[in-house]
Amino acid sequence: MKITRLETFGTADLAFARVTTETGAQGWGQVSSYLADITVEVFHRQIAPHALGTDATDFADTLALIQEREHKFPGSYLRRAMAGLDTALWDLNGKLQGKPVVELLGGTPGKLRAYASSMKRDITPVDEAARFVRLRDEQGFTAFKWRVGRECGRDLDEWPGRTEEVIPTVAKALGDGIDKLVDANSCYSPTRAIKVGQMLEDHGIGHFEEPCPYWDYDATAEVRDALALDVTGGEQDCEYSSWQLMLDRGAVDIVQPDVMYMGGIHRTLHVARMAARVGLPVTPHAANLGLVTICTMHLLKALPNAGKYLEFSIEGADYYPWQQGLFRNDPYRIEDGHATISAEPGWGVEINPDWLDRATYRASSAE
Numbered sequence: 451m452k453i454t455r456l457e458t459f460g461t462a463d464l465a466f467a468r469v470t471t472e473t474g475a476q477g478w479g480q481v482s483s484y485l486a487d488i489t490v491e492v493f494h495r496q497i498a499p500h501a502l503g504t505d506a507t508d509f510a511d512t513l514a515l516i517q518e519r520e521h522k523f524p525g526s527y528l529r530r531a532m533a534g535l536d537t538a539l540w541d542l543n544g545k546l547q548g549k550p551v552v553e554l555l556g557g558t559p560g561k562l563r564a565y566a567s568s569m570k571r572d573i574t575p576v577d578e579a580a581r582f583v584r585l586r587d588e589q590g591f592t593a594f595k596w597r598v599g600r601e602c603g604r605d606l607d608e609w610p611g612r613t614e615e616v617i618p619t620v621a622k623a624l625g626d627g628i629d630k631l632v633d634a635n636s637c638y639s640p641t642r643a644i645k646v647g648q649m650l651e652d653h654g655i656g657h658f659e660e661p662c663p664y665w666d667y668d669a670t671a672e673v674r675d676a677l678a679l680d681v682t683g684g685e686q687d688c689e690y691s692s693w694q695l696m697l698d699r700g701a702v703d704i705v706q707p708d709v710m711y712m713g714g715i716h717r718t719l720h721v722a723r724m725a726a727r728v729g730l731p732v733t734p735h736a737a738n739l740g741l742v743t744i745c746t747m748h749l750l751k752a753l754p755n756a757g758k759y760l761e762f763s764i765e766g767a768d769y770y771p772w773q774q775g776l777f778r779n780d781p782y783r784i785e786d787g788h789a790t791i792s793a794e795p796g797w798g799v800e801i802n803p804d805w806l807d808r809a810t811y812r813a814s815s816a817e
């Protein structure tokens with residue numbers, strides 16, 4: 451069943467991709483968010499020309515061939531664009547078989563434990579603790595992640611003393627029986643990361659994400675060696691070679707590929723298998739409520755080496771204005787701290803037609 455048409459509907463922040471086959475069958479996916487207008491350009495110029503005319507039902511090798519045809523362009527943008535093709539084809543195949551993607555991947559739909567993930571650093575420790583307690587009590591979350599240090603901060607804090615305050619304030623407010631995670635987003639030197647890590651351990655935090663610049667696997671490994679808690683990372687890494695290096699260096703206890711940054715489900719599965727070979731779990735990165743978290747839900751519930759929970763962004767319109775109104779059904783309901791994977795075919799979401807009407811449209815078709 452040949453691919454005859456590839457379309458995008460987007461804004462500068464996010465773009466959906468639609469694949470159509472010679473039979474008229476369709477599937478919906480998404481290219482990676484952020485600078486999605488640039489990614490759409492890559493999609494139509496470097497992905498679509500190779501994908502049109504290829505088989506929509508057996509496409510793992512098509513993705514590999516695109517990489518080979520575009521071998522002068524390693525790295526992020528090609529992957530971000532490839533994610534649109536991969537995720538649209540998974541949806542299409544789910545719809546063709548009448549199954550949710552999670553079933554195509556060997557799992558079952560239903561409930562999935564989520565952790566509430568804060569994206570904010572400009573929030574005071576007291577306010578962060580208060581909204582976490584509210585989410586714990588109202589939505590039943592049993593795990594939370596908050597931010598320490600400054601993003602790529604060269605050992606600086608968002609403001610002096612914030613990290614020393616936010617660690618105990620949030621940990622104490624949440625209390626026992628709640629899993630506690632923090633993310634440093636590449637802030638620290640190993641020396642500083644180890645000091646912060648000891649503070650984290652003293653307050654029962656079990657997950658220390660991206661303590662050092664993420665590309666410095668030796669620095670991250672030094673922190674992992676010095677601490678008992680889980681050192682985690684990998685959200686930006688999109689090349690198999692960098693993943694291999696990270697695993698060979700023993701840099702992390704948990705790997706965190708992002709389905710969209712990686713280039714879709716097939717390539718993320720490859721990384722999950724690499725992690726499984728060295729006995730590591732996968733807790734994917736999924737930092738907004740575009741399609742990425744839906745795709746991650748289907749993947750995570752099917753992975754034999756899945757981590758303990760789904761990353762679930764708690765940010766709304768003030769932080770992510772561009773993720774509002776994307777879906778017609780409500781795929782992101784949380785009950786008792788769990789998200790629910792739909793049993794509907796494909797991704798089980800309906801993209802809001804009003805949003806699509808307002809989006810910038812572009813199409814690539816077979817000759």
Ligand SMILES: [Mg+2]
Nearest residue numbers: 633659660685
């Ligand atoms: Mg992170």
